[in-house]
Amino acid sequence: MATVIVVTSGKGGVGKTTTSASFAAGLAQRGYRTVVIDFDVGLRNLDLIMGCERRVVYDFVNIINGEANLNQALIRDKRVENLHILPASQTRDKEALTREGVERVLNELRQNFEYIVCDSPAGIERGALMALYFADEALVVTNPEVSSVRDSDRILGILASRSRRAEQGENPVKEHLVLARYAPERADRGDMLSVEDVLEILGIPLLGVIPESPAVLQSSNAGVPVILEEDSDAGAAYSDLVDRFLGKNLPHRFITAQKKGFLKRLFGGG
Amino acid sequence: MGLFENFFRGSSNKSAALAKERLQIIVAHERGSGRRGSPDYLPALKKELLEVVRKYVPVDPSQIKVHLDREGGYEVLELNITLPDEEPRSRRSSESSQKPGQS
Numbered sequence: 281m282a283t284v285i286v287v288t289s290g291k292g293g294v295g296k297t298t299t300s301a302s303f304a305a306g307l308a309q310r311g312y313r314t315v316v317i318d319f320d321v322g323l324r325n326l327d328l329i330m331g332c333e334r335r336v337v338y339d340f341v342n343i344i345n346g347e348a349n350l351n352q353a354l355i356r357d358k359r360v361e362n363l364h365i366l367p368a369s370q371t372r373d374k375e376a377l378t379r380e381g382v383e384r385v386l387n388e389l390r391q392n393f394e395y396i397v398c399d400s401p402a403g404i405e406r407g408a409l410m411a412l413y414f415a416d417e418a419l420v421v422t423n424p425e426v427s428s429v430r431d432s433d434r435i436l437g438i439l440a441s442r443s444r445r446a447e448q449g450e451n452p453v454k455e456h457l458v459l460a461r462y463a464p465e466r467a468d469r470g471d472m473l474s475v476e477d478v479l480e481i482l483g484i485p486l487l488g489v490i491p492e493s494p495a496v497l498q499s500s501n502a503g504v505p506v507i508l509e510e511d512s513d514a515g516a517a518y519s520d521l522v523d524r525f526l527g528k529n530l531p532h533r534f535i536t537a538q539k540k541g542f543l544k545r546l547f548g549g550g
Numbered sequence: 551m552g553l554f555e556n557f558f559r560g561s562s563n564k565s566a567a568l569a570k571e572r573l574q575i576i577v578a579h580e581r582g583s584g585r586r587g588s589p590d591y592l593p594a595l596k597k598e599l600l601e602v603v604r605k606y607v608p609v610d611p612s613q614i615k616v617h618l619d620r621e622g623g624y625e626v627l628e629l630n631i632t633l634p635d636e637e638p639r640s641r642r643s644s645e646s647s648q649k650p651g652q653s
């Protein structure tokens with residue numbers, strides 16, 4: 281039975297696509313047949329982050345409209361076995377995503393994949409609503425910053441009231457917090473919301489903390505999901521996140537500052 | 551954060567604490583009209599209920615209150631319609647359906 285996971289946030293630019301790419305690649309690396317779908321119709325980006333932009337022929341909207349079949353549109357990742365990408369259309373708008381169309385495509389994907397990862401566009405409009413509607417689980421990507429936290433709370437409300445699971449009265453969508461672009465030194469200094477602050481406000485389980493890292497930009501320049509950069513801090517954080525998602529109990533790394541301050545050294549805190 | 555660090559750092563860097571406090575307030579407020587408080591369909595439900603009731607009783611739109619509460623595993627939908635009696639009284643919907651006011 282396939283699991284549909286939406287990567288969502290409300291606010292734009294917080295790291296949904298970065299997370300979708302690494303999360304999907306991580307699941308596939310661990311042997312699960314995985315497909316990642318770009319729901320950002322009109323602003324396709326996942327193909328660039330995954331490094332397959334030159335291999336896009338057909339897209340999600342083509343499939344919905346019956347202009348191509350899934351086998352023609354799915355792009356097989358060249359580095360990671362079991363990983364496929366379904367790109368968004370660059371020329372259409374989000375109105376092209378009909379609920380029936382999306383459902384049909386997801387049902388077809390369920391036959392062949394174990395995990396279906398949906399990279400949501402920002403906002404709470406049609407594209408974002410379509411991306412989350414069929415979800416079984418949700419990765420809510422949040423930055424430690426007021427507007428992002430507020431928007432995440434809003435998205436949690438929408439997951440709880442407007443997803444298919446909510447509408448059908450089934451078990452609710454399982455929620456996971458992904459705290460991205462975290463800078464422990466700044467949180468320690470008290471000028472950035474801490475992991476605990478965000479957890480206290482949103483009240484959902486923490487799946488992973490991704491540090492603010494230059495590796496993310498570097499890997500996006502190269503079109504490689506950062507999880508494949510195993511020596512990078514962000515890559516390692518995504519790796520842990522995937523393992524936790526699959527049930528491993530791992531401690532959170534990258535939540536305390538690297539260099540200990542004078543007093544911490546003195547008193548051994550940390 | 552340790553007591554000592556706080557002491558040495560002084561109170562100049564409290565912006566995260568302020569952010570947290572503001573967020574707690576706004577999020578609690580917004581949940582009242584969205585998450586966990588009342589779902590998105592409540593306004594529409596309220597409007598339709600009002601239309602039905604007004605077929606029989608000339609109630610004022612402001613005199614209908616719909617409220618959803620979650621207690622443990624239960625959800626309680628509370629509907630309060632004040633009928634236009636001589637002395638308007640607030641009653642539960644079950645009572646009001648038994649004894650409609652003048653129409």
Ligand SMILES: Nc1ncnc2c1ncn2[C@@H]1O[C@H](COP(=O)(O)OP(=O)(O)OP(=O)(O)O)[C@@H](O)[C@H]1O
Nearest residue numbers: 292293294295296297298402461491492493496497
């Ligand atoms: N952990 C991180 N460290 C540093 N930069 C990051 C991190 N995560 C994301 N970024 C950067 O933030 C920017 C936005 O990331 P991304 O495209 O993944 O966000 P998004 O939520 O998908 O945006 P949109 O809402 O526009 O779809 C990119 O430039 C990316 O490189």
Ligand SMILES: [Mg+2]
Nearest residue numbers: 296297320325
């Ligand atoms: Mg994106």
